[in-house]
Amino acid sequence: MVDFSIYDQKQPEVNALQCPNCKTVYYPAPMVCTKCHTRRDPSQVFFSAWDKVPVEGPCKLLTWTRVWALPEGYNVKYLQFGVVEFENGLRASVRLEADEPRTGMALYAAAGVTTERSGKDVYGLIARAP
Ligand SMILES: [Zn+2]
Structure with a gap:
């Protein structure tokens, strides 16, 4: 859950x-x-x-995608999403914030605020290059 x-x-x-x-x-x-x-x-x-x-810490990028067709209200060109695997074997879907994502790359995932859309803050799991 x-x-x-x-x-x-x-x-x-x-x-x-x-x-x-x-x-x-x-x-x-x-x-x-x-x-x-x-x-x-x-x-x-x-x-x-x-x-x-x-659900936080060093992880490996298993797969990712970039979504260009965003709904109205986003002030970015695209959003990236990925599936990562943590060191304990747990897998999770994440918001991917890496300039040039590569499958297999090392990332660090942590909970954070996504603010691409105006209005209320949205909390989620964000993975970035360490
Ligand atoms: Zn059990």
């Missing part, structure tokens, strides 16, 4: 969830672990909570 914990802290963060039984990390997380069938209960009434694991 994507968790943008922006309301109780200054710095936004994105978390993956880890199964408390078999330690498999998911992003996004299912309601039932696909490996050991441990249930996830966001209310924590019936089952224990799954641990939050920050």
Whole structure:
């Protein structure tokens, strides 16, 4: 489950969830672990909570794309998106901010604010060249 914990802290963060039984990390997380069938209960009434694991740090670019046809309201020519793999094997889709993206390149991903569009800030996972 994507968790943008922006309301109780200054710095936004994105978390993956880890199964408390078999330690498999998911992003996004299912309601039932696909490996050991441990249930996830966001209310924590019936089952224990799954641990939050920050989705942040060094990663490798697996694939990427550049979108030129943007909806009205964007003040940039294009946006780039990618799929990265972190050192723990977790994969995530990211906003890609690299001048010349290359598949396999080393990046650093962290939660941040995307401000291409006027209006409210939008929080997301951003990958940049280290
Ligand atoms: Zn499990």
